Amino acid sequence: MSNILKNYFVAFIDLLGFSNMVSHDCENPVSSQKYIDKLKSVHAQTKKLQGNLENLQLIQFSDSVVLALPFNKEKFHDFLSLVADYQYELLKNSILCRGGISYGMHHFEDDFLFSSGLIHAYNLEKDISVNPRIVISKDLIDLIYPQNGNENDLILKESDGSYFINYLHTRKYDEAWKGISSIVPDNLTNKPSIRGKHIWLINYYNHCFPTQKQREVALFQ
Structure with a gap:
């Protein structure tokens, strides 16, 4: 029997506030529903992106999205670009997400999923991402860029040492702010996790x- 497990890039993405979206649309009249159509639209747009990357896998269940691509260093930037586009489409639809990107042995066939890469990506989302960012495994960064470190404008390194997708790179500042301002209220909530x-x-x-700052946040009041 041939080995069906192969190495893949795997992204695990969690849609933040999903339970509230479900509650809102399920507990209100049809005329007041606003999230299900947005999520279906984003999902449809993302499926179209599959044509841009050969052998890309897209799996969505509840508040989770999995994107996987056979491991190929030359395709790493393309994979990050697709994930960044997905995250940006969510932002424009007033939806935040966080997640993890890793690599590992992976198999998906006929709704059967078996993947160490997914487990690694999930653990990054659960333990490290915290904020609305998609964190990339440092081991993966070191593997792709063994000599000179990060050489990709789609990757930022934060002060905590984590690498994450720079999905606002090359976007229009006013369009990006429109998405953010539709999510962040004028008066920030007192709930620590959301704030x-x-x-x-x-x-x-x-x-x-930096030249288009829309708002300063006072951390100490």
């Missing part, structure tokens, strides 16, 4: 567009 994510998002925007 921290919103502050991180504003600071990330300011980092990407």
Whole structure:
């Protein structure tokens, strides 16, 4: 029997606030539903992206999305670009996400999924990402860029040492801010977990567009 397990890049993405979206649309009249159509639209747009990368796998269940591509160093940038586009489409639809990208042995066939790469990516999302960012395994970074470190504009290194997808790279500042301002309220919530994510998002925007800062956040009041 041939070995069906092969090495893949694997991204695990968690849609933040999904349970609230489900509750909103399930508990309100049809005329007030606003999330299911957005999620279906983003999913449809993402499926179209499959044509841009041969052998790309897309799996979505509940609040989780898995993207996988056979491991090929030359395709790493293309894979990151696709994930970045997906994250940006979510932002434009007022949806935040976080996640992890890793690599490992992987097999998906007829709705059967068996993947160490997915486990690694999931653990990155669960233990490290915290904020609305998609963290990339340092082992993967070292494998792709063994000599000179990160050489990819789609990757940023944060102060905690984590690498994450720079999905606002080359975007239009006003379009990006429109997405952010549709999510972050004028008066930040006092709930620490949500407040921290919103502050991180504003600071990330300011980092990407330093001459177009839309808002300063006072961390100490």
